[in-house]
Amino acid sequence: MKPIIKLEDIHKTYQTGEVEVKAVRGVSLEIHLGEFVALMGASGSGKSTMMNIIGCLDHPTGGHYWLDGIDVSTLERDELADIRNQKIGFVFQGFNLLSRTSALENVELPMLYTRQRLNGESLRDRAIQALETVGLGDRADHSPNQLSGGQQQRVAIARALANHPALLLADEPTGNLDTRTSAEIMGVFQKLNEQGITIVMVTHELDVAQYTKRMIVMRDGRVVSDTPVVKRLNAEDELRKVQQEQQAAQLAG
Amino acid sequence: MRTILTMLGIIIGVGAVIAMVALGRAAKTQIQARIAALGQNVVVVFSGSINRNGVFTGFGGAGTLTVEDALAIQNEVPNIAAVSPEVRSSAQIMAGENNWSTSIMGESVDYLPVIRQWDFAEGDIFTEADVRAAAKVCVLGKTTADKLFPDGGAVGQIIRIKNVPVKVVGVLTPKGVSMIGQDQDDTVIVPYTTGMKRFAGVTMLRTINVSATSSDHVADVIDGMTQLLRQRHRIQAGRDDDFIIRNPQEFFATQNAATDTMTALLAGVATISLIVGGIGIMNIMLVSVTERTREIGIRMAVGARGHDILLQFLIEAVTLSSIGGILGILSGIGGAKMLTLIKHWPTQVSANSIILAFVFSAAVGIFFGFYPARKASQLDPIEALRYE
Numbered sequence: 001m002k003p004i005i006k007l008e009d010i011h012k013t014y015q016t017g018e019v020e021v022k023a024v025r026g027v028s029l030e031i032h033l034g035e036f037v038a039l040m041g042a043s044g045s046g047k048s049t050m051m052n053i054i055g056c057l058d059h060p061t062g063g064h065y066w067l068d069g070i071d072v073s074t075l076e077r078d079e080l081a082d083i084r085n086q087k088i089g090f091v092f093q094g095f096n097l098l099s100r101t102s103a104l105e106n107v108e109l110p111m112l113y114t115r116q117r118l119n120g121e122s123l124r125d126r127a128i129q130a131l132e133t134v135g136l137g138d139r140a141d142h143s144p145n146q147l148s149g150g151q152q153q154r155v156a157i158a159r160a161l162a163n164h165p166a167l168l169l170a171d172e173p174t175g176n177l178d179t180r181t182s183a184e185i186m187g188v189f190q191k192l193n194e195q196g197i198t199i200v201m202v203t204h205e206l207d208v209a210q211y212t213k214r215m216i217v218m219r220d221g222r223v224v225s226d227t228p229v230v231k232r233l234n235a236e237d238e239l240r241k242v243q244q245e246q247q248a249a250q251l252a253g
Numbered sequence: 254m255r256t257i258l259t260m261l262g263i264i265i266g267v268g269a270v271i272a273m274v275a276l277g278r279a280a281k282t283q284i285q286a287r288i289a290a291l292g293q294n295v296v297v298v299f300s301g302s303i304n305r306n307g308v309f310t311g312f313g314g315a316g317t318l319t320v321e322d323a324l325a326i327q328n329e330v331p332n333i334a335a336v337s338p339e340v341r342s343s344a345q346i347m348a349g350e351n352n353w354s355t356s357i358m359g360e361s362v363d364y365l366p367v368i369r370q371w372d373f374a375e376g377d378i379f380t381e382a383d384v385r386a387a388a389k390v391c392v393l394g395k396t397t398a399d400k401l402f403p404d405g406g407a408v409g410q411i412i413r414i415k416n417v418p419v420k421v422v423g424v425l426t427p428k429g430v431s432m433i434g435q436d437q438d439d440t441v442i443v444p445y446t447t448g449m450k451r452f453a454g455v456t457m458l459r460t461i462n463v464s465a466t467s468s469d470h471v472a473d474v475i476d477g478m479t480q481l482l483r484q485r486h487r488i489q490a491g492r493d494d495d496f497i498i499r500n501p502q503e504f505f506a507t508q509n510a511a512t513d514t515m516t517a518l519l520a521g522v523a524t525i526s527l528i529v530g531g532i533g534i535m536n537i538m539l540v541s542v543t544e545r546t547r548e549i550g551i552r553m554a555v556g557a558r559g560h561d562i563l564l565q566f567l568i569e570a571v572t573l574s575s576i577g578g579i580l581g582i583l584s585g586i587g588g589a590k591m592l593t594l595i596k597h598w599p600t601q602v603s604a605n606s607i608i609l610a611f612v613f614s615a616a617v618g619i620f621f622g623f624y625p626a627r628k629a630s631q632l633d634p635i636e637a638l639r640y641e
Contacts, residue, residue, distance in 0.1 A: 052635050055554075057554065057634050057635050057638075058635055077558075077559065078558045078559065078560070081553065081556050081557060081558040081559075082556060082558070084553075084554060084555065084556045085555060085556020085557075086556070090554050090555065092638070096547070096550075096551045096554075096638065097551075098548055098551065109551075109552065109555055110555040110556055112557075113552070113555065113556040113557045113558070113561055114556070159555065163556075
């Protein structure tokens, strides 16, 4: 089977003044369709840089990167924008929603930049469909500041799904959320993964990584371990557990 | 609030342009109306000052022009629409119990309809036959008609001018006060032959009124008449003319030029205001780009090309300046109305200036919005996303 992501000896070197920072030093890996990967590592391990390269936000300074069969390491700025638009859905730690627009309009945003324009109605339909996928069909008209953190992150996931991308790329998606909401969001990811969507998630929390199927750990710009997740957590079970704990705490109190 | 302050420059600039152009146009229209009241492309030949034993006579004082001169002008100078020899005198006029003192003008048949473009309220002009026969007929100006026949019905009546019974054949529409403050309607017009023989008692003409076929030909007509009259009056080369040719339009050309200068000056001030307004827009757009760096990052991350971002910010700048332009147009129209209301200055808002002002303000938006928009479009998506 053809991998959806194929990295071959990726290097990334930053030039900060006199100092040369080698953020990524030769990473090669393959990620196949339907995988759910956690990219882990401490800060400074190069995982954010990897994330930017995989997300086509940045060029590697060495090596090749094939995304869905296309060598994107040589593409121009505008071509990369199109790749991001068509093939990748981003979910960020800080949600990154446009605060002055409704949830629906936020989800419509990626579709506004597609090369083949959709008319207003099908745009709306697709956005609502995406919102329903994350269980927010009834909140379409709410603006982000009327929504809770978990709901905002779900809107962000819906936005990432709007253009039916090949890859969902999540950067610390639960970093700003409490345990319960994190479990909810991970539940959404697990469900999407079951539907066949490939997900790559950057995180430094081990318990969040436990929800995925494969863990890649980076240190000093290199991959140090690449293992399948053994004791995989199921979000629904975890959620039930958290609820029970809360109830117990309430009873005790 | 901030947006309104930003637009203020554009609003003031556009408003000033609209109001000033409205003022300038109204002034021009007034001048043109006065020119039109004078008649159609009129050129007036006065009999000149001549030196008799060291004594100069004034314009129109000495008789140097003859009816033959007038006929020669009509026949020999090209591009002439009409010629009217003119004699003037004043007299006491009586009609029944009423009497009135006014000026008696002897003119040709063409004078009223062609040269002065003056319409009749009642009746009509006298005929060529009347002119040849020096008939005792006349046309009354509105003021004179009202004084002599307060109840109307002047046409067909007999009035007495210097005791000569004269039949009224027509009454003119009112033309109002001339530019020198004279009531143009206080007059009696008779055939010039009648005027010369019966009332003025002269054989020479005071003036000859000439109308050129178009305004382009006025200069040619003046040249043609000068040559013809010098030749007819046997004036040696190097000697002064014994006649004066005046083109009344010239008088207004200066006025027009003054108005134009004023309008241009004010338009210049307004342009500077527009530029300042544009800089204001550039400033606010730069602030906006900085404030919305994160938004730009998000848009880029989901696939907006640099071009999309550029367009978005350009549209915002143009929207800003166009709204400013529209408000400016409204305030300009309002300002013009206020000037008319308070200062009683006539104003005339022109559609052209509105369109121009709008296009110009939109152009200001594009021009001054481009740099911030370009800056936005060239942001690095990673940096932009990380921006707090």
